[in-house]
Amino acid sequence: MTHNGKVRTALIIGGGIAGPVAAMALHRAGIKATVYEAYDSTADGAGGAMTIAPNGQNALDAIGAGDLIRDIGTPVTAMGLRSWTGKHLAQFAPPSRLPSMQFVWRADLYRAIYDEAERRSIPIHHGKRLTDTTDTDTGITAHFADGTQASADILIGADGIRSTVRPLIDPVAPQPHYAGLVCFGARMQHSGLPSTNGVMYMCFGKRAFFGYQVFDDGSAMWFVNLPRVHPMTVTEAQATSAKDWLRTLQTAFVDDRTPALEMISRTDPRQLLITGPMENMPTVPTWTRGRMTLIGDAAHAASSSSGQGASIATESAVELARCLRDLPYDQAFSTYERLRRPRVERIIKLGARTNSNKTAGPVGRVLRDLLMPAAMKLINPEKTAWQFDHHIDWNTKATPLT
Secondary structure, three states: OOOOOOOOEEEEEOOOOHHHHHHHHHHHOOOEEEEEOOOOOOOOOOOOEEEEOHHHHHHHHHOOOOHHHHHHOEEEOEEEEEEOOOOEEEEEOOOOOOOOEEEEEHHHHHHHHHHHHHHOOOOEEOOOOEEEEEEOOOOEEEEEOOOOEEEEOEEEEOOOOOOOHHHHHOOOOOOOEEEEEEEEEEEEOOOOOOOOOOEEEEEEOOOOEEEEEEOOOOOEEEEEEEEOOOOOOHHHHHHOOHHHHHHHHHHHOOOOOOOHHHHHHOOOHHHEEEEEEEEEOOOOOOOEEOOEEEOOHHHHOOOHHHOOHHHHHHHHHHHHHHHHHHOOHHHHHHHHHHHHHHHHHHHHHHHHHHHHHHOOOHHHHHHHHHHHHHHHHOOOHHHOHHHHOOOOOOOOOOOOOO
16 A cells, blocks of 8 residues: 555456456556456457446446447437337336437447556456455455465456455355346347337337347347246256247237247247346445455446446446545545435435336236336436436546445
8 A cells, every 4th residue: 555545556356347347447547456256258249239228328438438339339319118918108218318228239338448458458358266364454465266366556356246255345245146047049040020219119018028120231139038937047947958948938929919929939049148036136235445446337237128238337337447546455445335325225226127027917917007108108218317317427536425
């Protein structure tokens, strides 16, 4: 540590999306950060699709990385909600003064962030599975399963919903909860359908939830949240062949008057992504202990229904770096948490509400389809703008919040 207690070095556990973004933000703040990833290889080609909201783009812009999203993304101008009968329920979008949401494939985002981290000379080490930490008066040491160790001033857990760092901070930290849905997706090169003109449609099917967007070149993407009472791990889901899953999904949408059946029937089994269970993370009461703190899904995992997971992870990474740039680590951690917790927990609540709509039973479904159009008409877009219109002023000095 320097004489004034400011942080000079950081270990980041987790090489997904939040970890390398945090390393880039810290690098910009003048702090040397090294990323340690448990898996031996990079995660190229893994994962489904996501949207990066205007607030996520804004956070990346703060560290000079916003163009990464604009280069690989496809604009989503609005979200359209439909019932299984094909009835239009509602349409909503961030206020027009903000940039469009961007649709990205997780694999493309991962690769773009990884390449940018490399361009900025940020070291990322693979095959480093964290087993324990030792916190001393002068720094923290991470111990890895391969017998190696690394030391720095602080350690940041950016290791996702099944974080190893979280129970090291709090041995009684909560575990993820199964949300009652198993998730699938696919990329179609030739959908044979007309463009949806920038609108991503969300269809509350009779038996499952279907989302899709057809791009201007005729390519498309779709995803499914399939209700399933009994929890299923990714490995268990992937043990069933893609062909069998496609048959199951076709059956789920056989009565729906949406493009679901047509798009699923035209999908090559090799293109099916079996992304596994949707999980919710209960509130994590303790984000920080000593020289360790959490960011991203390790601290605040929003359901994919919120469309905000990667965006709020990016915000937290950038906000934490700003606090560490200007404050001693203990004050930086507490200020970061006070700035972030109310916002992320409000977004998580919103996503949980959407999930309950996705798993609605027959009576709930009828009520939802009846009430949603009227309820949506009453919503002023500016009332939901707080989610999207969030600006991190990187150039403003962080001051301790009490």
